[in-house]
Amino acid sequence: MTASVAEIHYFIGDTLSGRSSGVPARTAAAGSGELLVSQRPKWLEAARTRLQTFTHLPQNWDSYGSQPLSWATARHAAQLLSQLGGFGLPAPRLVPTAQGGVQFEWDVGGIQLELELEPGGGMLAVFDDIHQGESWDRELPPRDLAPISEALSRVVSAGRQVLDV
Amino acid sequence: MNFSCMHYAERHVTGASDLPEFECPPVVEVAIGVQFDPLVSLGSRHLALLWERWREESPLWEEQPPLQTVTEWLGLPGQPSLNFSLDLGLLPPLRRAFFFNPDRSELRQVQMDRFVRNWKKTGNPYPRYDDQGSGESLSIGLRSRFRDDLQQFIEFVSEQQVGEVLPNQCEITYVNHVPSTGEFGAENLADVLAPWKGDFSDDFLPFPESVEIATHFVIVDTGGKNIGRLHVSAAPARDQDSGDLITRLTLTARGLPLGKGVDGVLQFLDLGRRHIVKGFASMTTTTMHSKWRRK
Numbered sequence: 478m479t480a481s482v483a484e485i486h487y488f489i490g491d492t493l494s495g496r497s498s499g500v501p502a503r504t505a506a507a508g509s510g511e512l513l514v515s516q517r518p519k520w521l522e523a524a525r526t527r528l529q530t531f532t533h534l535p536q537n538w539d540s541y542g543s544q545p546l547s548w549a550t551a552r553h554a555a556q557l558l559s560q561l562g563g564f565g566l567p568a569p570r571l572v573p574t575a576q577g578g579v580q581f582e583w584d585v586g587g588i589q590l591e592l593e594l595e596p597g598g599g600m601l602a603v604f605d606d607i608h609q610g611e612s613w614d615r616e617l618p619p620r621d622l623a624p625i626s627e628a629l630s631r632v633v634s635a636g637r638q639v640l641d642v
Numbered sequence: 643m644n645f646s647c648m649h650y651a652e653r654h655v656t657g658a659s660d661l662p663e664f665e666c667p668p669v670v671e672v673a674i675g676v677q678f679d680p681l682v683s684l685g686s687r688h689l690a691l692l693w694e695r696w697r698e699e700s701p702l703w704e705e706q707p708p709l710q711t712v713t714e715w716l717g718l719p720g721q722p723s724l725n726f727s728l729d730l731g732l733l734p735p736l737r738r739a740f741f742f743n744p745d746r747s748e749l750r751q752v753q754m755d756r757f758v759r760n761w762k763k764t765g766n767p768y769p770r771y772d773d774q775g776s777g778e779s780l781s782i783g784l785r786s787r788f789r790d791d792l793q794q795f796i797e798f799v800s801e802q803q804v805g806e807v808l809p810n811q812c813e814i815t816y817v818n819h820v821p822s823t824g825e826f827g828a829e830n831l832a833d834v835l836a837p838w839k840g841d842f843s844d845d846f847l848p849f850p851e852s853v854e855i856a857t858h859f860v861i862v863d864t865g866g867k868n869i870g871r872l873h874v875s876a877a878p879a880r881d882q883d884s885g886d887l888i889t890r891l892t893l894t895a896r897g898l899p900l901g902k903g904v905d906g907v908l909q910f911l912d913l914g915r916r917h918i919v920k921g922f923a924s925m926t927t928t929t930m931h932s933k934w935r936r937k
Contacts, residue, residue, distance in 0.1 A: 525728065528728060529728055532728075547679075548679075548680045548682060549679035549680055549755075549808075549810070551728055552680070552711040552713075552728055552755075553711070553713050553810070555711070555728045556711060556712070556713040556715065557713070557715055560715045560718055561718075564718050598810065618867060618868070619898055620713060620714060620715055620716055620898060621715075621716040621717050621867070621868045622715060622716065622717030622718055623716060623717030623868055624717070625717070626717050626718060629718070
């Protein structure tokens with residue numbers, strides 16, 4: 478096992494103990510109200526709104542028999558966007574796919590990355606680094622971004638360099 | 643704090659013979675759950691029909707707000723969790739149903755994309771994860787209770803034609819209450835948690851008034867594939883029944899089903915529970931192991 482440090486987030490949320498025993502003795506101070514330095518990227522709300530609009534697309538929205546974004550895929554996509562935002566990625570372009578999935582696209586400083594979430598839980602990634610002359614596409618294991626973690630880091634770095642300019 | 647002796651791990655179960663065992667572990671709650679693709683057509687009337695089936699065992703029905711979707715996205719270490727979800731329907735989301743047994747020691751939770759079964763210590767003996775004994779002395783463990791309920795729920799969903807239960811995440815949680823000797827627990831945390839030493843670079847800060855710790859570990863299968871995470875947190879709390887100060891040590895294993903259907907869910911739960919039991923032993927000190935009577 479390898480260790481990482483991040484906030485815990487509950488699947489079960491309030492377990493029985495959480496409701497009836499084991500009341501936290503202290504809560505974190507929150508007297509400062511909204512902080513200027515936030516871990517939530519500004520693009521997240523716009524992405525959330527756009528994701529929701531994809532779920533309301535009509536059947537055959539592209540006149541080629543396409544499907545609207547499924548609820549299940551939309552929920553997973555929302556979670557993934559949250560994780561990617563926390564990782565420091567710049568705003569992705571969101572595109573619905575004809576199969577009822579969604580694709581995240583980045584094109585920053587010569588780095589292009591496309592990440593497609595399929596309705597069944599599958600994921601595909603397409604990467605192109607113009608400077609390095611590197612180009613590949615690969616299928617990812619379910620819910621596992623490890624095979625593209627370096628590509629994501631490069632997008633983060635490219636995004637920061639663009640901001641620095 | 644007063645707690646009765648219970649077995650935390652069993653010998654003749656799910657290939658668990660190498661798991662550490664404690665005669666008197668501090669476990670106060672176990673929750674076993676599965677998240678599945680949303681059953682969009684599941685409505686309040688279905689919950690009422692489901693309750694009728696479980697009413698004899700779980701006569702108390704309460705309603706709670708639904709839990710948000712939680713997915714372990716692996717491969718991005720160290721990133722914070724940001725609260726971010728979607729409201730996808732035109733109607734308000736279906737409430738989460740709580741079906742309690744009469745003494746509220748057992749709970750079935752149902753919502754559009756979740757089924758969870760909890761056991762809470764209320765003076766009753768810990769039923770253990772696996773079945774114990776045989777014949778007339780057979781004691782049904784938490785794993786079998788969850789499995790049977792999940793199968794019943796899947797059959798119910800099929801009968802009612804509200805969709806198909808397609809699991810996407812599994813979760814198992816153990817909550818432990820460890821008595822605290824000092825105010826809010828900071829003084830004795832080093833006695834409880836092996837990784838916490840409480841040392842500082844200089845003498846400016848006093849000893850912390852309270853300490854909260856959260857650690858996260860990737861769970862990897864035998865083939866080296868990432869399949870989930872073990873979350874371990876420790877926080878000061880107060881036992882609501884006794885009023886005692888405690889350290890609340892929570893271990894949660896969450897990840898992908900390791901196959902289709904109920905069997906795939908149970909396979910992850912078995913693996914997750916293994917990480918919890920072994921992780922509990924790793925995270926806690928040998929001093930506490932002696933107090934909990936490790937075998």
